[in-house]
Structure formats: structure tokens, C-alpha cells
Amino acid sequence: MALLEVEDLEVSLKSGRDLLKVVDGISFTIEQGETLGIVGESGCGKSLTALATMGLLGGTPIRVTGGRILFEGQDLSLLTPNQRRMIMGNQMAMIFQEPMTSLNPVYRVGDQIIEALQQHETLSQKQARDRAIELLALVRIPDPKNRINSFPHQLSGGMRQRVMIAMALACDPKLLIADEPTTALDVTVQSQILDLIVDLQKQTGMAVILISHDLGVIAETCNKVAVMYRGKVIEAADADDLFAHLRHPYTRGLLDSIPVADKEVEHLNAIKGRVPTLEEAIEGCTFNPRCPNVQQKCLSSYPSVAAFERGHEVRCHFPLEGNE
Amino acid sequence: MNIAQQIYRIFAGRILASIGFAVLIIVVLAAVFAPLLAPFDPLDIDPISRLQEPSLEHLFGTDQFGRDTYSRAIYGARMAVIIGAGSVAFALLTGGLIGMLSAYFSRLGSFLMRGVDVMMAFPALLLALVLMTLLERSVVNTIIVIGIVYAATTARILFGMTLKLKGGVFIDAAICSGAGHASILFRHILPNLLSPLLVQATFIFAFAQLQAAALDFLGLGLPPEVPSWGNMLAESRIYITRASWLLIFPGMLIIFSVFSMNLVGDALRDTMDPRFKDDIAGV
Amino acid sequence: MLAYTLRRLIAFVPTLLAASALVFLFIHLIPGDPASILLGDTATPEEIAALNQQLGFNEPIYVQYFLWLGNVLQGDFGTSVFFRQPVLSVIADGAETSIWLATMTMCWIVVIGIPIGILSATRQGTWIDQVTSGFAMLFASIPTFWLGLYLILIFAVGLGWFPTSGFPSLSDDGGLWNLRYLLLPSLTLAAPNAALIVRLVRASMLDVQREDHVRTARAKGLSPSRVAIRHVFRNALIAVAAAFGFTFAALVSEAVVTETVFSLPGIGRLVVQSILRRDYPVIQGVILIIVVLYMVINLLVDLSYARLDPRVSLK
Numbered sequence: 001m002a003l004l005e006v007e008d009l010e011v012s013l014k015s016g017r018d019l020l021k022v023v024d025g026i027s028f029t030i031e032q033g034e035t036l037g038i039v040g041e042s043g044c045g046k047s048l049t050a051l052a053t054m055g056l057l058g059g060t061p062i063r064v065t066g067g068r069i070l071f072e073g074q075d076l077s078l079l080t081p082n083q084r085r086m087i088m089g090n091q092m093a094m095i096f097q098e099p100m101t102s103l104n105p106v107y108r109v110g111d112q113i114i115e116a117l118q119q120h121e122t123l124s125q126k127q128a129r130d131r132a133i134e135l136l137a138l139v140r141i142p143d144p145k146n147r148i149n150s151f152p153h154q155l156s157g158g159m160r161q162r163v164m165i166a167m168a169l170a171c172d173p174k175l176l177i178a179d180e181p182t183t184a185l186d187v188t189v190q191s192q193i194l195d196l197i198v199d200l201q202k203q204t205g206m207a208v209i210l211i212s213h214d215l216g217v218i219a220e221t222c223n224k225v226a227v228m229y230r231g232k233v234i235e236a237a238d239a240d241d242l243f244a245h246l247r248h249p250y251t252r253g254l255l256d257s258i259p260v261a262d263k264e265v266e267h268l269n270a271i272k273g274r275v276p277t278l279e280e281a282i283e284g285c286t287f288n289p290r291c292p293n294v295q296q297k298c299l300s301s302y303p304s305v306a307a308f309e310r311g312h313e314v315r316c317h318f319p320l321e322g323n324e
Numbered sequence: 325m326n327i328a329q330q331i332y333r334i335f336a337g338r339i340l341a342s343i344g345f346a347v348l349i350i351v352v353l354a355a356v357f358a359p360l361l362a363p364f365d366p367l368d369i370d371p372i373s374r375l376q377e378p379s380l381e382h383l384f385g386t387d388q389f390g391r392d393t394y395s396r397a398i399y400g401a402r403m404a405v406i407i408g409a410g411s412v413a414f415a416l417l418t419g420g421l422i423g424m425l426s427a428y429f430s431r432l433g434s435f436l437m438r439g440v441d442v443m444m445a446f447p448a449l450l451l452a453l454v455l456m457t458l459l460e461r462s463v464v465n466t467i468i469v470i471g472i473v474y475a476a477t478t479a480r481i482l483f484g485m486t487l488k489l490k491g492g493v494f495i496d497a498a499i500c501s502g503a504g505h506a507s508i509l510f511r512h513i514l515p516n517l518l519s520p521l522l523v524q525a526t527f528i529f530a531f532a533q534l535q536a537a538a539l540d541f542l543g544l545g546l547p548p549e550v551p552s553w554g555n556m557l558a559e560s561r562i563y564i565t566r567a568s569w570l571l572i573f574p575g576m577l578i579i580f581s582v583f584s585m586n587l588v589g590d591a592l593r594d595t596m597d598p599r600f601k602d603d604i605a606g607v
Numbered sequence: 608m609l610a611y612t613l614r615r616l617i618a619f620v621p622t623l624l625a626a627s628a629l630v631f632l633f634i635h636l637i638p639g640d641p642a643s644i645l646l647g648d649t650a651t652p653e654e655i656a657a658l659n660q661q662l663g664f665n666e667p668i669y670v671q672y673f674l675w676l677g678n679v680l681q682g683d684f685g686t687s688v689f690f691r692q693p694v695l696s697v698i699a700d701g702a703e704t705s706i707w708l709a710t711m712t713m714c715w716i717v718v719i720g721i722p723i724g725i726l727s728a729t730r731q732g733t734w735i736d737q738v739t740s741g742f743a744m745l746f747a748s749i750p751t752f753w754l755g756l757y758l759i760l761i762f763a764v765g766l767g768w769f770p771t772s773g774f775p776s777l778s779d780d781g782g783l784w785n786l787r788y789l790l791l792p793s794l795t796l797a798a799p800n801a802a803l804i805v806r807l808v809r810a811s812m813l814d815v816q817r818e819d820h821v822r823t824a825r826a827k828g829l830s831p832s833r834v835a836i837r838h839v840f841r842n843a844l845i846a847v848a849a850a851f852g853f854t855f856a857a858l859v860s861e862a863v864v865t866e867t868v869f870s871l872p873g874i875g876r877l878v879v880q881s882i883l884r885r886d887y888p889v890i891q892g893v894i895l896i897i898v899v900l901y902m903v904i905n906l907l908v909d910l911s912y913a914r915l916d917p918r919v920s921l922k
Contacts, residue, residue, distance in 0.1 A: 054826060056822060056825055056826060058825070059816065082830075085828040085829070085830065086828065087828070088825075088826060088827070088828035089826055089827035089828035089829075090828055093826065094826045096819060096822065096823065098819050101818060101819040101820060102819045102820055102822070102823045103820055103823065104820040104823070104824065104838055104842065105820070105842070105916070105917065105918055106841060106842055106845075106915070106916060106917060115827065115829070115837075116827040119827055119828050119829055120828060151917045151918070153917070153918045164823070167823075167827070168826075340741070438621070438622075438625070439625075441622055442622055442625040442626050442629065445622055445626050445898050445901060445902060446626070446894070446897075446898060446901075447855075447856040447857070447859040447860045447897065447901060448856065448857070448860050449859075449860030449861070449863055449864070450859060450860060450863065450878070450894065450897060453863065453878065453879070453882060454633065454882075454890065454894060456882075457637075457882045457885075457890065458633070458636050458637060530748070534748075534750055534751075537750045537752075537753075538750065538751065538752065538860075538861075538863075538864050541750075541752045541864065541867075542863070542864065542867060542879050543883065544879075544882065554750075557750075557752070557753060561756060564756055564760055565760065565764060571753070571756065571757075575750065575753040578750055578753070579745070579748050579749050579750075579753075582748035582749075583744065583745055583748035586744050586747065586748055587744065590744070
């Protein structure tokens with residue numbers, strides 16, 4: 001049994017009387033100890049997939065409108081809100097893109113970690129505090145005994161993201177969802193945070209879903225990759241296989257748009273155009289307005305999944321040959 | 325975008341605010357056409373028919389002097405609009421000018437805004453009361469004492485908003501293109517502040533009604549013979565058990581018009597430039 | 608904190624000087640001879656001459672101001688024309704009523720305004736929210752005296768549950784039970800202000816609810832009520848506290864009306880009666896005291912603001 005199985009997940013935005021599908025039937029599975037990378041440009045539905053999995057869509061006009069999310073075989077949609085909260089922050093935890101604003105400014109960071117601990121475990125104040133100091137040390141915050149008394153505004157962005165990670169790890173989650181955890185940080189801090197997540201995963205054996213718009217980040221950290229475009233997974237494979245045999249022109253484009261340090265490049269090959277908005281209806285393959293290899297068939301029908309060896313799947317009428 | 329479209333954009337889908345807007349239009353129409361709408365002279369005393377219950381002849385009954393309450397209520401709408409519009413004009417003109425100039429010329433500002441601080445050290449009604457002790461009871465003086473209180477608030481608000489705009493790129497651009505101070509203030513800054521000023525105006529209008537009624541009630545507002553809703557209440561408070569219509573109708577009119585103005589103000593604020601949303605407090 | 612408080616108190620001085628100068632000039636703006644104004648119509652020419660001498664009304668006006676200020680700083684606010692008593696003791700007589708009224712009103716505002724505001728915000732968009740927001744705006748639109756008159760009519764005259772007017776001191780017979788005299792007045796006074804707090808709590812909570820850290824709190828698995836109170840309301844309190852100074856000013860204004868409607872022997876009614884009686888020394892004294900009180904309250908608000916928001920440093 002997989003740790004997390006997402007089957008045909010549909011997430012829709014209610015706008016007026018219309019339902020706009022933001023996530024349109026995506027599926028993936030993740031096993032204990034695996035790292036799944038979900039990659040795509042902003043607006044492709046990757047963050048909403050994460051929030052839907054976590055159960056944090058409440059308070060927005062966005063709802064899960066189809067499919068199932070199975071956590072350890074349990075269909076999460078069948079749980080009561082209270083049962084769902086027993087899992088949230090406990091077996092399944094999440095960190096966010098904006099470390100500057102994701103901590104409550106009026107409480108000390110230690111108290112915010114302790115709150116996460118005491119929500120799911122019966123601990124005395126003293127025990128919880130000791131554990132919070134351990135957690136801060138675990139995420140490599142120097143001088144944790146004093147830092148526990150800091151307010152968020154006294155910490156740098158990188159430090160705040162470490163606190164967020166400490167908070168997420170408070171109850172030893174089986175699954176950590178990291179939504180663009182490094183996007184808002186300085187480049188030098190980015191790699192430290194990524195290294196930290198990778199190391200912690202190795203130590204604890206938890207599974208990680210890493211969401212990023214940066215294929216380079218995904219390549220460094222993940223063993224499975226799903227590429228999303230306009231609410232659908234358009235290419236999914238093991239990381240090694242994906243980078244060895246790129247099949248979808250969109251993934252190719254994402255890779256080409258990463259600057260490479262040791263190569264002299266005239267200009268970066270950005271994908272032309274932009275992600276179409278949800279209101280724009282596109283006949284056929286949704287990538288066709290931007291695809292360099294577009295053909296007649298692409299304008300009329302949406303491609304179904306084509307399977308290749310080692311579970312490599314791609315939604316393209318004319319998959320690339322798959323060599324660098 | 326023309327005015328009708330603007331109004332549609334603000335009130336479409338806001339039922340309560342639309343009703344409020346309609347009520348205000350009725351109040352303004354009643355004020356303008358009071359002589360046509362009122363069946364009796366509001367000042368006409370008729371001792372024979374005093375304290376009559378509402379009837380077909382006297383829709384809202386008559387008061388202790390036999391005056392027709394309905395006619396007085398219609399003329400009261402006129403007073404309400406005059407007091408409201410007058411206070412708004414006074415507060416926005418003086419307060420607005422002080423606020424804008426203070427933000428634009430910082431040295432002058434440090435002096436003027438100190439004065440505003442001093443004014444704001446007095447609670448609103450108290451300041452109005454004290455000023456009224458020095459002045460005759462009259463329409464103009466009532467407008468001034470109410471307007472002064474909100475002039476200080478308006479100055480403070482406009483000061484903050486002008487400061488925000490002053491740092492904007494488009495002001496730098498105007499300065500580079502050789503625009504003078506007056507041109508920058510009134511052609512570049514002021515147009516940006518019109519919509520928050522409009523919202524502020526609606527709230528001042530609403531507050532002014534309550535303040536004027538309170539002054540009338542305390543015997544320090546409009547001259548007693550002026551038919552205003554506040555005076556009507558003040559005069560007939562002792563008849564509250566014997567002739568309840570004398571307090572219900574004017575009271576309800578004040579509540580409806582203030583409530584309507586607040587609803588409209590809220591709707592305006594919701595559709596306003598989000599940069600200034602925090603500056604205007606409202607109810 | 609202490610240094611900040613001291614600095615703020617020092618910053619009070621210019622504003623207070625200006626405000627006191629205004630209050631002082633007030634007497635001189637009234638047409639007529641100041642000494643006869645201060646003594647009222649019944650004074651003899653000898654009394655007037657004596658007061659002119661005593662208060663230095665023959666001196667230049669700025670000298671008069673400092674003489675007056677010196678007296679005020681020593682607690683001498685002059686003598687009430689009407690009561691023939693020192694102004695300070697006249698004010699002190701009204702203080703008990705007004706302080707109890709203000710205290711009860713504040714309790715209502717907190718006990719009624721805050722929970723309803725939280726309810727309205729946490730049920731945003733539902734009928735509960737629409738009804739509470741609508742009523743909040745309605746109560747903010749009712750003239751205080753009108754509400755007071757009808758509360759008297761219904762609960763005191765009609766049902767006979769409460770006394771219609773007046774307030775015997777708590778040290779009189781009845782002790783604390785005498786507070787029942789203040790129940791209707793305090794509710795009258797609380798209504799528009801509680802309405803304001805409801806709207807403010809709601810608006811601030813909706814602002815906070817959109818912030819990222821609330822999502823973090825929910826991601827911990829906290830219950831909705833815990834998120835609403837510990838994370839949303841707690842942070843919204845910063846904006847609400849800032850408004851309490853404003854509430855005090857509104858309270859003073861409306862207390863003047865409320866005390867008049869209920870014939871309460873408080874400072875608010877004293878102001879109105881003194882104005883009608885042309886008892887200028889009392890008007891001067893009350894206004895000066897209220898201005899000082901208002902400034903102190905604003906200082907307390909700023910201090911509590913800093914306690915509520917660790918990002919604010921008092922420098």
C-alpha cells in the first residue's frame with residue numbers, strides 16, 4: 001500500500017455560477033521515503049494540488065470536486081473535519097512559500113512550535129519546550145536555547161523557513177509537503193534549505209512532496225517527478241529516467257530555460273507565450289499555442305496518456321525521441 | 325465611464341446599499357420640493373387641533389402647538405440636507421486644504437498639523453458644545469461647529485493620503501516636466517483623492533445628522549423655531565407617553581437617513597481604491 | 608517603556624499648553640468683562656473689582672494666562688458661579704456617577720461588542736454575519752438620546768423594571784444595588800460604541816484571516832475555534848486596541864447626552880447645565896480635565912499597542 005495515492009483529483013474554482021477546473025484529473029502515488037517533485041509554471045495548479053491534499057482549501061472559493069486522496073489507504077474525503085485535523089500537522093505536514101509571513105508575528109517562535117507539538121501529543125510544558133529546542137537544533141538553528149524566545153521579525157527569511165520546517169517536523173510526519181519552500185529566499189540560502197530537507201528526509205525516512213517551478217531544484221532532490229501544465233500531469237517519470245529521456249516538449253522547454261553556469265549561452269530559451277488563463281478555452285492539446293512541434297492533430301484532440309518503459313508516462317501526440 | 329455607469333457599478337448586487345441610496349434620493353427630493361410636498365405651513369400654530377393622532381388630514385399627527393408633524397418632517401429633511409451638506413463642505417474644504425498643504429509643504433505641515441492635534445484633543449460633541457456657548461444658535465453656526473470637528477479628522481486623513489501620493493513616481497514625473505506646486509497639488513494629487521474624499525463625505529454627512537440632533541436635543545443647536553428633526557424630538561420629549569407619534573416619526577427619519585448614508589458609504593468604500601482603504605474609518 | 612512614557616508625557620506639554628490657552632481664551636471671547644462673567648449676574652461691583660485684582664485681569668493677557676495656569680496647576684480652577692463652591696469639588700461630586708457609568712459602559716462594549724464581532728467574522732457571508740453587521744450599523748445610526756428615551760419608556764415606565772432617572776451614590780442606602788440606576792444609561796451609551804467595536808473586530812479579523820500565518824496555524828491541525836481566537840482574533844486585537852482611544856472620545860460626547868436624558872448627576876450633565884447657566888469656570892475646568900484624561904487614555908492605548916504587537920518598539 002502506497003503512503004499517499006491521489007486518483008483523478010479534480011479541484012475547481014467557483015466563480016459566479018461557473019466551476020472552473022483548476023486541477024483536472026491528476027493522479028500520482030508516493031511511497032514511504034520517496035521524494036516526489038511536482039513542477040510547472042505558476043498557475044498550473046501545483047500549489048492547489050498540495051493544499052487539497054493537505055486539506056487546507058477551507059476559507060477559499062476553491063473545492064475538491066472529484067477523485068480521491070488516499071492516505072495510508074484511508075480515503076481522506078470520508079473523514080470528518082475533526083478526524084482530518086488529527087492527521088494535519090501530525091502525520092502530514094506542510095511548509096509554505098512565504099517564510100516572511102507564514103509565522104504569526106505576535107508569538108515567540110518557540111511557542112508556535114510548542115503549539116504544534118501539544119496539539120497532537122500530550123506533553124508537559126517542560127517536555128514540549130525541550131522538544132522544541134531539539135527541533136530547532138535539528139533544523140540547524142544556532143543557539144536554539146535562546147532563539148526559541150525570538151519573535152519571527154527578529155529572524156531572517158532563511159531562519160524563519162527553518163522554524164517552519166521545525167514546526168512541520170514537530171510530530172514526526174510521514175509526509176512533508178513543501179510548496180515552493182525556497183522561492184522567496186536568497187540564492188545562497190535556497191540550497192541550504194534544500195540540503196536541510198534532503199538530509200532530514202534521510203534521517204527520518206519520511207516522504208516528501210516538493211513543489212517548485214524550478215526543474216533544477218527538482219532534479220537535485222527528487223526521485224520521482226510529475227510535470228504539470230494547466231491542471232494536468234503531462235509527463236511523469238522517475239527522475240533519472242525523465243532527465244535521460246525527455247518526452248514532452250513542455251518539459252524540454254522548462255529544462256532549456258534553466259541557465260547553465262558553465263555554458264556560454266547567447267540568450268536563454270524561454271518557452272514562448274504564457275500559461276493561458278482558465279477562462280481561455282483551448283481546442284485540442286492545451287499546450288498547442290506554445291508548442292514548437294505543433295501539428296494538425298494537436299489542434300483538434302487532447303492527447304491521452306502514452307506509456308513508455310519504466311513507468312514513464314507522457315500526454316503528447318508526438319512525444320520527443322527522448323535523448324539529450 | 326459616465327456617472328450612471330459608475331453608480332450602477334457601485335450598487336449592482338448590493339441590495340441594502342441600493343435601498344439606502346434610494347432613501348437618500350427621496351430625502352433630497354423632499355428637501356428640494358418641501359413647499360410643494362408639505363400640506364401645511366410647518367410653523368402654523370393651531371391650538372384647537374393640538375396633539376392629534378395621525379389621520380388622513382395630518383399623516384403624522386400634530387404637535388403640542390397644533391402644527392402638522394408631517395409638514396414639519398418634510399421641512400426637517402430640508403434642514404437635514406442643509407446641515408449635512410454644509411458640514412461636509414466646511415470640513416472638506418478647510419480640513420482638506422490643511423491636510424494637503426501640510427503634507428505637501430512639510431515645514432508648514434509641522435505647524436498646521438500641531439493645530440489639528442490640539443483640535444483632536446477635544447472630544448467631538450464637547451468641542452461643538454463649547455463653541456456653541458460662544459455663538460448664537462443659528463443654522464450657519466451649527467454647520468461651523470459640526471464642520472470644525474470633522475475638519476480636523478479630514479485634515480489628518482488627507483495628510484496621510486497626500487504623503488503616500490507625494491512619494492509616487494508620477495509626482496516625480498510631474499515635477500520633472502516643470503509643473504508648479506499648485507498644478508501638482510490640484511491637477512495631479514487631488515484627482516487621486518476624490519474617491520476617498522467622497523467616502524469621507526458620506527460618513528461626515530451621517531455623523532453630522534447625529535451631532536446636529538444631539539445639539540438640538542441639548543438646546544444648543546438650531547434656533548428652537550427651526551423645524552429640524554432634532555428640534556422636533558427635543559420639543560416633544562415630554563409627550564413621549566401621551567403622543568408617541570411626535571417622537572417616532574422624526575426619530576425614524578433620522579435613523580433611516582443616517583443608516584442609509586452609512587450603507588452608501590460602506591458600498592462606496594468597498595469599491596474604492598484599496599490604497600486608501602485603511603485611512604477612512606467610517607462608522 | 609518607562610523612558611518612552613516619560614518622553615510622551617513631555618510631548619504632551621506643548622499640546623496641553625495650546626489646549627489650555629484655548630480654554631483660557633474661551634472666557635475672553637465671551638463678550639463682556641471677564642470678572643463679571645466669572646462671577647455671574649448677581650455679583651456686586653466690589654466683588655468684581657476684587658476678582659479683577661485677584662486674577663490680574665488688569666494685567667496684559669499673557670500674564671493673565673500664566674497666572675491662571677499657575678492657579679490651575681495648584682488645583683485651583685476658580686469658583687463656580689452657580690454653586691459658589693470651588694470648581695474642583697463641583698467636578699468631584701459628578702465624578703462618581705460618570706466613572707461608574709463609563710465603567711459599566713466599557714463592560715458592555717467588551718462583553719457584547721467583541722463576541723458578536725468574532726461571531727460575525729467567523730461566519731462571514733452567512734445570514735448570521737449579515738444580521739449582526741446590519742444591526743451593528745443600525746445601532747450606530749440611532750441618536751443616543753432617542754434610544755435612551757425609548758429604553759426609559761419601555762423598561763422603566765412600561766415594565767417598571769428599572770428606575771427612570773437619577774443615581775444615588777453607592778455610599779447611600781442600597782450600596783452596589785444602586786448600580787441598577789445605571790443599567791439603562793450604560794446600555795444606551797454602549798449601543799453605538801459596541802456597534803462600532805463589532806464592525807471593527809469583524810473588519811480586522813477578516814483582514815487577518817487572509818494572512819499566511821493563519822494557514823500555517825490551520826496546517827498544524829488546530830481546531831477552527833482555536834485558530835479564530837488564538838491566531839485571528841489575537842492579531843486583530845492590535846487594530847481594535849488602537850481604536851479604543853477613539854471610543855473614549857465618542858463615549859465622552861455621548862455621555863453628555865445620556866446623562867441629560869437620564870438626569871444623572873454626572874460630569875456630562877454638569878457641562879450642559881453649566882453651559883445653560885453660563886457657569887464658565889466650571890466649563891473651563893471640566894474641559895481641561897477631559898482633555899488631559901483623553902491624552903492619558905491615548906498614551907495608555909499606545910502603550911498597550913506595543914504590548915500587543917512585538918514588532919512595535921517604543922522608541
